[in-house]
Amino acid sequence: MTPAVEIQNLTKDYEVGFLRKRRVRALDGLTLTVGRGEIFGFLGANGAGKTTTLKLLMRLMYPTAGAARILGRDIADARMHSEIGYLPEHPYFYDYLTAREFLQYCAELFGYARAERRARAADLLARVRLEEKSWDKQLRKFSKGMLQRVGLAQALVNDPAVVFLDEPMSGLDPIGRREVRDLIAAQRARGTTVFLCSHILSDIEVLCDRAAILRRGRLAHVGRLEELREVGGARAMELVVSGADAGRLEAALGGIEGARVTATPGGARVEVPTEAQVDEALRAVRAAGARLVAVHPVGNALEELFVSETK
Numbered sequence: 569m570t571p572a573v574e575i576q577n578l579t580k581d582y583e584v585g586f587l588r589k590r591r592v593r594a595l596d597g598l599t600l601t602v603g604r605g606e607i608f609g610f611l612g613a614n615g616a617g618k619t620t621t622l623k624l625l626m627r628l629m630y631p632t633a634g635a636a637r638i639l640g641r642d643i644a645d646a647r648m649h650s651e652i653g654y655l656p657e658h659p660y661f662y663d664y665l666t667a668r669e670f671l672q673y674c675a676e677l678f679g680y681a682r683a684e685r686r687a688r689a690a691d692l693l694a695r696v697r698l699e700e701k702s703w704d705k706q707l708r709k710f711s712k713g714m715l716q717r718v719g720l721a722q723a724l725v726n727d728p729a730v731v732f733l734d735e736p737m738s739g740l741d742p743i744g745r746r747e748v749r750d751l752i753a754a755q756r757a758r759g760t761t762v763f764l765c766s767h768i769l770s771d772i773e774v775l776c777d778r779a780a781i782l783r784r785g786r787l788a789h790v791g792r793l794e795e796l797r798e799v800g801g802a803r804a805m806e807l808v809v810s811g812a813d814a815g816r817l818e819a820a821l822g823g824i825e826g827a828r829v830t831a832t833p834g835g836a837r838v839e840v841p842t843e844a845q846v847d848e849a850l851r852a853v854r855a856a857g858a859r860l861v862a863v864h865p866v867g868n869a870l871e872e873l874f875v876s877e878t879k
């Protein structure tokens with residue numbers, strides 16, 4: 569089967585300034601392939617070129633150079649666009665419509681019959697967890713988080729084979745973020761390919777099979793999450809322990825390279841430079857008569873890769 573998305577040397581210059589004489593290269597020779605059924609993370613700091621890439625793929629503007637295919641068909645091919653979905657970064661809605669009317673209208677654009685439009689609207693509003701009492705309210709009365717859910721529902725209205733989401737968690741509270749995460753994960757089970765733009769690493773980490781990191785318009789890295797973490801370097805781990813004195817702990821941990829103990833009010837924190845040392849550290853903690861409370865990573869290798877300008 570052809571890949572879900574194939575991007576070849578995609579480049580975009582914006583013409584800016586008075587008389588549009590100056591050019592700014594927002595995307596510089598992006599080449600990338602996304603397989604069918606993948607949840608693909610597209611990471612980059614503000615201004616890296618994520619939205620520009622999506623707008624090019626959605627054919628909302630023309631590239632300066634390069635080409636792309638979605639589902640094996642050129643992005644200029646209008647037929648393909650009925651098989652994909654798109655959540656823009658700043659969705660604009662007809663805000664005098666209710667949520668239900670808006671979704672039925674979206675379904676109408678895809679040519680579904682009336683009964684099917686109704687069924688789809690209700691199914692989607694339930695799937696994005698919009699409370700049923702809001703379904704018949706006008707969108708202009710919706711909060712940012714509620715609108716974001718409607719936007720997501722709209723992106724899925726045609727059961728797309730590939731869906732492009734530009735910052736789908738933006739404006740959502742923690743519970744909303746989790747619900748949207750679950751919804752995206754559920755798309756995987758349906759076989760949908762998800763192209764997920766975000767600058768929030770934790771969302772990408774829990775959802776994506778692979779990710780690309782875009783830096784000032786250029787592809788800095790692409791790979792499976794584990795590979796990206798490796799490029800980012802070893803990550804330090806922290807063990808939170810209780811019921812031991814720091815002196816005994818330090819003695820027990822003496823043989824572990826780079827281990828550090830910091831006393832805390834309830835016990836101590838033990839930090840080791842790599843994940844591979846956690847087992848060893850745990851044995852030492854037990855030998856010192858301490859009890860393990862928690863183990864977690866200190867910082868995040870992927871985060872470092874993301875913010876680093878050189879790696």
Ligand SMILES: Nc1ncnc2c1ncn2[C@@H]1O[C@H](COP(=O)(O)OP(=O)(O)OP(=O)(O)O)[C@@H](O)[C@H]1O
Nearest residue numbers: 582584594612613614615616617618619620621767
């Ligand atoms: N219409 C435009 N005219 C001129 N420059 C633009 C235009 N749109 C974007 N840019 C520039 O192109 C670069 C990439 O912008 P883009 O919106 O693609 O980034 P992004 O990765 O989506 O960022 P964010 O995380 O903030 O949404 C930025 O430097 C931006 O200033």
Ligand SMILES: [Mg+2]
Nearest residue numbers: 618619620657
């Ligand atoms: Mg953007």
